[in-house]
Amino acid sequence: MLIRTPNLLHPTEAEATDEALYWNRRAVLAGLVAAGALPQAAQAQTPLPARRTRTLDEEPTPFDTVTHYNNFYEFGTGKEDPARTAGRLRLRPWTVRVEGMVAKPQTIDIDQLIRQFPLEERVYRLRCVEAWSMVIPWVGFPLAALLRQVEPLGSAKFVAFETLRDPRQMPGQTTAALQWPYVEGLRLDEAMHPLTMLAVGLYGRTLPAQNGAPLRLVVPWKYGFKSIKSIVRIRLLDRQPPTSWNLSAPNEYGFFANVNPDVDHPRWTQSRERRIGDWFPRRTLPFNGYGAEVAGLYRGMNLARYY
Ligand SMILES: Nc1nc2c(c(=O)[nH]1)N[C@H]1C(S)=C(S)[C@@H](COP(=O)(O)O)O[C@H]1N2
Ligand SMILES: [Mo]
Numbered sequence: 001m002l003i004r005t006p007n008l009l010h011p012t013e014a015e016a017t018d019e020a021l022y023w024n025r026r027a028v029l030a031g032l033v034a035a036g037a038l039p040q041a042a043q044a045q046t047p048l049p050a051r052r053t054r055t056l057d058e059e060p061t062p063f064d065t066v067t068h069y070n071n072f073y074e075f076g077t078g079k080e081d082p083a084r085t086a087g088r089l090r091l092r093p094w095t096v097r098v099e100g101m102v103a104k105p106q107t108i109d110i111d112q113l114i115r116q117f118p119l120e121e122r123v124y125r126l127r128c129v130e131a132w133s134m135v136i137p138w139v140g141f142p143l144a145a146l147l148r149q150v151e152p153l154g155s156a157k158f159v160a161f162e163t164l165r166d167p168r169q170m171p172g173q174t175t176a177a178l179q180w181p182y183v184e185g186l187r188l189d190e191a192m193h194p195l196t197m198l199a200v201g202l203y204g205r206t207l208p209a210q211n212g213a214p215l216r217l218v219v220p221w222k223y224g225f226k227s228i229k230s231i232v233r234i235r236l237l238d239r240q241p242p243t244s245w246n247l248s249a250p251n252e253y254g255f256f257a258n259v260n261p262d263v264d265h266p267r268w269t270q271s272r273e274r275r276i277g278d279w280f281p282r283r284t285l286p287f288n289g290y291g292a293e294v295a296g297l298y299r300g301m302n303l304a305r306y307y
Pocket of ligand 2: 071129223
């Protein structure tokens with residue numbers, strides 16, 4: 001029996017074989033779903049053709065790790081809980097309401113959304129506030145494309161995001177781990193930045209439930225908790241919205257949450273991180289390595305105060 005240490009070592013040949021078996025199993029599952037033998041929630045991920053527009057000079061984290069080491073408190077606080085329990089999330093039908101200070105509020109069906117914008121594959125680093133990181137090939141489109149479509153009013157200055165709230169599908173919501181629903185927010189200029197994306201897939205396929213299916217935010221220069229999963233509502237506001245981790249521990253998690261090696265978390269350093277799969281830690285980069293593109297958004301701001 002293979003002793004699995006996927007978080008410490010690069011995948012071995014045995015693990016690669018495991019992955020082939022895994023995909024084979026997914027094909028069997030897809031057949032069962034087609035035959036109506038399984039609920040929708042257990043559906044296999046379907047291919048999502050996308051043009052690669054951004055790559056990284058770093059090895060992507062293996063699919064198996066990306067989908068079995070997750071933070072998704074709606075499905076438990078353990079890293080391996082979401083992979084086991086998120087299958088009960090019903091992914092269809094799914095709509096996203098975009099509203100607030102916009103000229104054209106809209107309720108959009110997820111499949112319409114996927115067809116509407118050209119899909120891109122972008123390989124980004126994801127840096128969790130807990131000082132680990134991964135490299136993930138996301139599939140999605142710029143959030144700006146969706147926001148432009150609803151025509152933000154001049155008064156709109158912030159964007160608020162909300163995850164589904166349904167304790168029957170999300171057992172973690174029967175606990176007080178956080179206030180529910182999970183909420184996040186960005187300044188409008190951050191939301192409109194070309195690096196900010198709405199992801200609908202990873203590794204060339206629709207998102208697994210545990211990674212935030214069917215639609216999640218990805219903001220690569222911020223700590224992972226800003227990248228809210230399973231979004232049902234997007235609101236444009238004139239005021240800074242509350243955000244889940246800031247509500248839970250305001251002295252530990254700020255609204256901006258820009259990756260910053262110079263501002264330590266009160267209980268641990270942010271100057272280093274461990275890439276999942278690596279043995280040795282590496283130095284954390286300002287803005288997670290995206291500073292050349294985004295530092296200008298914060299010119300003149302004291303980033304130790306606005307953490
Ligand atoms: N709704 C919701 N979104 C969430 C979270 C969560 O608990 N609930 N966790 C966040 C945190 S802390 C991180 S690091 C990333 C993890 O994304 P991943 O599991 O796809 O790597 O999701 C973020 N989005
Ligand atoms: Mo995180």
